[in-house]
Amino acid sequence: MEALDYHAEERRKAEFNLDEMKIVWAGSRRNYELSDRVARLVASDPVFRKDNRTMLTRKDLFKDTLRKAAHAWKRIIDLRLSEEEANMLRSYVDQPAFTDLHWGMFIPAIKGQGTSEQHEKWLPMAYKMQIIGCYAQTELGHGSNVQGLETTATFDPQTDEFDLHSPTLTSSKWWPGGLGKVSTHAVVYARLITGGQDHGVHGFIVQLRGLDDHLPLPGITVGDIGMKFGSGAYNSMDNGLLRFDHVRIPRNQMLMRVSQVTREGKFVQSDVPRQLVYGTMVYVRQTIVSDASCALARAVCIATRYSAVRRQFGSQNGGPEIQVIDYKTQQSRLFPLLASAYAFRFVGEWLKWLYTDVTQRLQANDFSTLPEAHACTAGLKSMTTSVTADAIEECRKLCGGHGYLSNSGLPELFAVYIPTCTYEGDNVVLLLQVARFLMKTVSQLGSGKKPVGTTAYMGRAEHLMQCRCEVEMAQDWLKPSTILEAFEARAVRMSIACAKSLGKFSNPEDGFAELSPDLVEVAIAHCQLIVVSKFLEKLQQDIPGKGVKRQLEILCNVYALHLLHKHLGDFVATGCITPNQGALANEQLRLLYAQVRPNAIALVDAFNYTDHYLGSILGCYDGNVYQKLYQEAWKDPLNDTVVPDGYLEYLRPILKQHIRTARL
Numbered sequence: 001m002e003a004l005d006y007h008a009e010e011r012r013k014a015e016f017n018l019d020e021m022k023i024v025w026a027g028s029r030r031n032y033e034l035s036d037r038v039a040r041l042v043a044s045d046p047v048f049r050k051d052n053r054t055m056l057t058r059k060d061l062f063k064d065t066l067r068k069a070a071h072a073w074k075r076i077i078d079l080r081l082s083e084e085e086a087n088m089l090r091s092y093v094d095q096p097a098f099t100d101l102h103w104g105m106f107i108p109a110i111k112g113q114g115t116s117e118q119h120e121k122w123l124p125m126a127y128k129m130q131i132i133g134c135y136a137q138t139e140l141g142h143g144s145n146v147q148g149l150e151t152t153a154t155f156d157p158q159t160d161e162f163d164l165h166s167p168t169l170t171s172s173k174w175w176p177g178g179l180g181k182v183s184t185h186a187v188v189y190a191r192l193i194t195g196g197q198d199h200g201v202h203g204f205i206v207q208l209r210g211l212d213d214h215l216p217l218p219g220i221t222v223g224d225i226g227m228k229f230g231s232g233a234y235n236s237m238d239n240g241l242l243r244f245d246h247v248r249i250p251r252n253q254m255l256m257r258v259s260q261v262t263r264e265g266k267f268v269q270s271d272v273p274r275q276l277v278y279g280t281m282v283y284v285r286q287t288i289v290s291d292a293s294c295a296l297a298r299a300v301c302i303a304t305r306y307s308a309v310r311r312q313f314g315s316q317n318g319g320p321e322i323q324v325i326d327y328k329t330q331q332s333r334l335f336p337l338l339a340s341a342y343a344f345r346f347v348g349e350w351l352k353w354l355y356t357d358v359t360q361r362l363q364a365n366d367f368s369t370l371p372e373a374h375a376c377t378a379g380l381k382s383m384t385t386s387v388t389a390d391a392i393e394e395c396r397k398l399c400g401g402h403g404y405l406s407n408s409g410l411p412e413l414f415a416v417y418i419p420t421c422t423y424e425g426d427n428v429v430l431l432l433q434v435a436r437f438l439m440k441t442v443s444q445l446g447s448g449k450k451p452v453g454t455t456a457y458m459g460r461a462e463h464l465m466q467c468r469c470e471v472e473m474a475q476d477w478l479k480p481s482t483i484l485e486a487f488e489a490r491a492v493r494m495s496i497a498c499a500k501s502l503g504k505f506s507n508p509e510d511g512f513a514e515l516s517p518d519l520v521e522v523a524i525a526h527c528q529l530i531v532v533s534k535f536l537e538k539l540q541q542d543i544p545g546k547g548v549k550r551q552l553e554i555l556c557n558v559y560a561l562h563l564l565h566k567h568l569g570d571f572v573a574t575g576c577i578t579p580n581q582g583a584l585a586n587e588q589l590r591l592l593y594a595q596v597r598p599n600a601i602a603l604v605d606a607f608n609y610t611d612h613y614l615g616s617i618l619g620c621y622d623g624n625v626y627q628k629l630y631q632e633a634w635k636d637p638l639n640d641t642v643v644p645d646g647y648l649e650y651l652r653p654i655l656k657q658h659i660r661t662a663r664l
């Protein structure tokens with residue numbers, strides 16, 4: 001019997017080759033095949049079931065996480081999965097766990113900041129998971145201000161050891177994932193003190209728990225920090241607290257690629273920039289951008305599929321009502337998010353390239369592109385996570401009442417996703433880093449130093465400051481050069497206006513603080529330009545498959561023009577475009593939505609998400625939403641009994657009070 005597919009008609013409408021689009025989304029045919037295979041492997045394994053997750057108590061959820069992590073590790077070993085496949089498997093298991101920090105931060109921190117001897121000693125044990133590590137940087141009193149950390153690592157030349165100590169309550173490590181209950185080791189960030197001199201924050205490998213009994217080592221106090229936002233969600237993670245009471249570690253456990261402490265206690269700063277101590281954060285911020293496209297695509301897939309099934313109003317002569325996806329308001333809220341998912345995917349690909357490039361340069365002691373890599377990872381991490389967090393909530397609203405049900409998948413996705421706006425750098429703090437970079441670039445414009453990379457457009461400031469947009473008709477907005485110039489002109493004009501305002505302050509730091517809300521907007525304008533330009537660059541590539549490139553062009557235009565419409569004030573106020581040209585952009589946008597409409601379901605099918613990974617009744621592939629919702633309702637524990645627990649104690653006395661009243 002043929003499987004029921006409520007989206008069959010929608011799928012027939014698609015105007016492009018879906019299989020080729022799946023490959024574009026995955027990045028290559030190889031990636032597609034690997035990811036498809038691993039996703040199915042996870043989906044078909046009962047241990048990775050997650051539909052009951054939000055019902056579990058914290059303890060049961062945590063134990064379930066340990067079980068899944070152990071099973072995942074067994075599968076990785078048994079099937080001899082590569083590192084790439086193992087990462088995919090963990091991400092499809094879709095349950096935050098200590099392993100994210102072990103593989104995602106502990107190992108990269110040792111790789112990036114350790115010496116080759118330290119690599120040889122620690123990495124083999126970490127790769128075999130004979131030790132499990134976390135990244136212990138943030139403290140109760142300081143997260144954003146890394147230089148404000150208080151934990152100390154004081155060198156003792158008598159014993160050739162560091163003494164790790166938490167001198168105050170606020171110096172307690174607070175938040176590190178995997179620390180609370182699991183990690184045997186941590187990369188701990190502490191102030192290095194030698195001969196009474198403070199050399200700032202450095203990384204140290206510290207053992208926390210016994211490898212035989214898992215008990216905290218002497219001098220170490222460690223535990224979980226407590227429940228977090230939402231049910232299920234990030235509560236599978238043991239974010240922890242940690243205090244040191246004069247804990248001793250050998251000197252060779254300081255990560256010594258950036259600076260060294262000699263046997264005599266001499267501090268040696270190598271010619272590597274001190275910012276490399278922050279290198280792990282740059283790496284993770286880059287991965288967070290790719291992850292943003294996955295989370296956004298997931299929410300959009302659910303909302304799009306459901307919007308095609310859901311009907312409200314407009315029945316004619318007893319015929320079917322209108323699919324809510326056909327309402328123009330629904331399209332204007334949903335399709336820019338669909339376009340953003342693709343846009344973030346491509347900028348994530350590019351950022352991965354940039355990161356690989358900077359890493360290779362660093363290995364060859366070329367540090368020239370580090371500021372650019374820092375600005376791009378910080379800015380794009382901030383912009384993509386903020387948009388995605390808001391978009392998940394918008395997708396919930398797009399699904400009406402059913403979006404609020406836990407089994408829509410959206411509440412948990414939201415709860416698990418929103419901390420990305422805070423961790424790995426608060427989004428506002430990171431945008432201010434981008435703004436600093438931009439202001440520095442503007443200040444050097446007259447010096448003959450040519451801006452390169454993502455700020456190359458600033459080298460054309462003279463032209464961009466006075467150019468006039470030539471759009472006369474709505475369709476003129478489809479020209480890539482017109483779109484690009486409008487975004488470049490807006491970004492450069494906002495940057496230069498801010499730089500001029502900063503120049504009016506006698507103390508630049510006072511000016512920076514006073515103008516910080518404007519500087520954040522400048523940084524956002526610059527980041528949006530990067531995303532638009534990388535999408536346009538993607539379209540320059542040879543993209544095979546009937547209609548695939550055409551769909552991507554439509555999505556690119558939707559992405560750019562919806563931003564232009566949303567930030568029209570910036571574009572008009574800086575004189576890049578006239579209000580009439582803004583109205584023409586909006587007119588074009590409406591036409592583009594009509595072109596997305598027949599392809600919407602296929603465009604989300606291209607993400608190739610399994611029903612297991614989506615974890616949503618509203619977003620399931622076959623669209624059989626109502627029957628599944630109805631069946632699922634009966635599985636709720638409240639429906640285990642017809643009369644609820646508590647009836648006799650609490651309900652019946654109220655319901656029977658009229659009898660007592662009548663007797664009085």
Ligand SMILES: CC/C=C\C/C=C\C/C=C\CCCC(=O)SCCNC(=O)CCNC(=O)[C@H](O)C(C)(C)COP(=O)(O)OP(=O)(O)OC[C@H]1O[C@@H](n2cnc3c(N)ncnc32)[C@H](O)[C@@H]1OP(=O)(O)O
Pocket residue numbers: 100101103104105135137138143144145146147177275276278279281282284287370371374422423424425426429433436440
């Ligand atoms: C594959 C698996 C992936 C992921 C792992 C799994 C799961 C993820 C889940 C949770 C993980 C969460 C982990 C964490 O949250 S770890 C903690 C993260 N903490 C932060 O991000 C703190 C944010 N704060 C900072 O980064 C810094 O304090 C700062 C805001 C950047 C300010 O630093 P400071 O030293 O005071 O610097 P400035 O004086 O402002 O700048 C000096 C100079 O340095 C440049 N700079 C700053 N940062 C960097 C960097 N990272 N790289 C390169 N250069 C940097 C800065 O631009 C400035 O340059 P100048 O040229 O102007 O001097």
Ligand SMILES: Cc1cc2nc3c(=O)[nH]c(=O)nc-3n(C[C@H](O)[C@H](O)[C@H](O)COP(=O)(O)OP(=O)(O)OC[C@H]3O[C@@H](n4cnc5c(N)ncnc54)[C@H](O)[C@@H]3O)c2cc1C
Pocket residue numbers: 101135136137138141142143144145174175176177234239419422423424425426427428429432
């Ligand atoms: C789920 C989760 C997991 C985490 N995992 C880890 C981990 O594994 N390891 C680890 O070390 N840490 C971890 N963290 C900590 C995380 O990195 C920090 O919470 C984050 O860097 C933000 O720092 P903060 O908490 O000090 O925020 P704060 O800096 O206190 O932010 C509070 C407010 O102040 C504003 N603000 C702060 N500074 C400025 C400024 N200069 N200008 C303008 N506004 C400012 C911010 O925008 C924000 O609105 C995790 C956090 C969470 C939520």
